[in-house]
Amino acid sequence: MLGFTAVSSFYASHGTSSSGGVASSVDSYPASAESVSASTAASSAASGSLSTPSHGAAPVNSGTFANLMTVDPTSTVPVAGSGYGDGHEAATTATTTTEMPHIVVFMVDDQGWNDIGYQSSDLDWATPFIDNLAETGVILDHYYTMHLCTPARASLLTGYYPVHISMQHDVIQPDAPWGLPLDYKLMPQYLSELGYKTHAVGKWHLGFYNETYLPTSRGFESYIGYLGDQEHYKTHRYDKALEDANPYDNKTLMDDGENYGEGMVRSTYFYDFIETKPDWSFELLGKEEGYANISSAEIFVRRASQTLEDHSEYHSDKSIFMYMAWQNVHGPMDMLEDSYWENNGFDKERLAKMREIPDDTRRHFAALLMQLDTSIESVVNKVNDTIGTDRTLFIYASDNGGCKDAGGYNTPLRGGKHYLYEGGIRVPAFMSAQFFDVKMKGQTYKGLFHVSDWLATIMGMIASESDTPTDGLLPATIDSVSHWSNMMHGAWEYNEGERDEIVLNVDRWHTNSDFTISPLNFTRGAVIRGDWKLILNEYDNRWYKPLTLEEWQSNGNYSVGLSDDTLRPSGTGSTKGVGHDCGDDMGKNMTSYLFNITNDPHETDNLITQYGSIASTLQLYLESYSVKKPAYQREMETKAVGVFEKNFRHLVPWCEIDCGASAGRAGTYAKWQSESAKSP
DSSP: OEEEEOOTTTTTTTTOOTTSSSSTTOSSOOSOTTTOOEEOOOOSOOOOOOOOOOOOOOOOOSOOHHHHTOOOTTOOOOOOOOSSSSOOOOTTOSOOOOSOOEEEEEEESSOOTTSSGGGOSSOTTSOHHHHHHHHTSEEEEEEEOOSSHHHHHHHHHHOSOGGGTTOOSOOOOTTSOOOSOTTSOOHHHHHHHHTOEEEEEEEOOSOOSSGGGSGGGTTOSEEEEEOSSOOOTTTOEEOSOOSSOOBOOTTOBOTTSOBOOTTOBTTSOEEOOEEEOTTSOEEEOTTSTTTTTSOHHHHHHHHHHHHHHHHHHHOTTSOEEEEEEOOTTOSSOOOOOHHHHHHTTOOHHHHHHHHTOSSHHHHHHHHHHHHHHHHHHHHHHHHHHTTOSTTEEEEEEESSOOOGGGTOOOTTSSOOTTSSSHHHHBOOEEEEETTSOTTTTTEEEEEEEETTHHHHHHHHHHHHHSSOOOTTOSOTTOOOOOOHHHHHTTOOSGGGSSOSEEEEEEEEEEEOTTSOEEEEEEEEEEEEETTEEEEEEEEOOOOEEOOOHHHHHHHSSEEEETTTOOEEEOTTSOOTTTTOOGGGGOOSOEEEEEEETTTOTTOOOOOTTTTHHHHHHHHHHHHTOOOOOOOOOOOOHHHHHHHHHHTTTBOOOOSOTTHHHHOOGGGHHHHHHHHHTTOO
């Protein structure tokens, strides 16, 4: 493996020292990339009614979570009481445990409303283990997230609306010098203060241009995964071309000895797979044995299993928090080989259903969904074998809505990823635990629940299920709201929830053609208050459903718009290798909408003219809502690519802490500061 340690002079020369080596601590460029310790891209310095509310193991595909979680009646393991105040306790014991429960978070990528078995119109057979995990826990029926990945993950880990932490505008590109601001404490830091051991596996996408933004600088004790927005599942290559690229023909070999092929360019891809440590050292894994050409899901299961085994052996007196951010089911839609299904014992009936899906993009999506199901089963089994499922809370949620062009669907909800319609922000989510009272298991919580609410809800759970106090731990300004008490006391309905409002987003900036941003003279955003949802200045996005076999045979490569059954061409019918961005579909015209979201969850009837006073009240609220300016910075391709190439074509930290402020191309930062100062 390629091991690295911090060298502060690395950035300025794009990875070359004055003596011609990769860094000042290395005399010459290593002859063998596989056997030498080289330098890192390291930082030169760290830095640390309408009322206005107040502000691994081999998968096992035959078991079920219910069977796995059954408590032996003769066991001496205590189970927490119900919290209903009626004297009800689980049958195993009348003693409440004082230990904090373990917490495992499964964050899924780009899974839409119609992309999970228990509520899918076409993939109801694809996720049997996940379905069982959900149905023996509490399903969150009105769970709202963000319309894009970076804002959603920032909200999850901080407990704030993205508008309050400068994360509301767009996602982070690998060569852009910004990230989740360091001013904000993250979930693992709060939990570490309570005594948890904290570990992260999978996708990060919250910034890595400088080491201070890495997961292991933000509260996690260990991390392995990929830092950017996407990669290929097995090769771990990030192949979204960066602008600073020179063409090479098929006879040219690059500095890592690989042939890029005719018509490809120097920056066509980089590797994005890394292990980072709290001391800022890291190992580059994209080309290493045991990682190269192995699916990320298999690697994540293996790492999670090892982490759980180590915790059980060395830290059994501690509780563990493990954050697993899966790559599945984000594009590109890489297909799994037949050997995967054979080696993991998938039954022929499920395989036949997957292979009969007529649209190859949806079929590849279904395959990755099946892989996710068996991977989560493997992790839960390992939890059971090591730390035990009797005191473990499992949390499951998607980061944003599905992208139809990458195989995901939100049927029957409107729209998808990138948009503020229900299909872009209302996604599958649930929580499940053996220690849940019998009155909680199998319930559906219909109250409004925002992605930011996980932090406060976890704190409520810890305080309820252990002797550990959590009062006062979270800042008074935090947006996170705990739903734990509501669930414990059986408040399941929409109007019984802890929230009556969610600010879904407020964005007053525009990305220009040169990827700088400038202030808008109006507000884009959305809010739900009670029964009403106002969307301000949103691009049109419609209703889409996956094709049935009959529709495919009748219509060819077309998708069907549910609104009017109009046939909508989809080109070749597949984008499996492209990593298509659904945001490319937006038109030029913006419209505002008012929906009665409880009566019209599919957003078919715009009531903005009929209920003008309600729309005006909500519009004024959004337009006067206080937000922070985006942390967004445009790309610095030349500087980033130079460091990536000197690190064996791996994405690594590449810039000093203030480089976005001082070295933006064409005066980008100064221009932004001047123009954004004029915004509301």
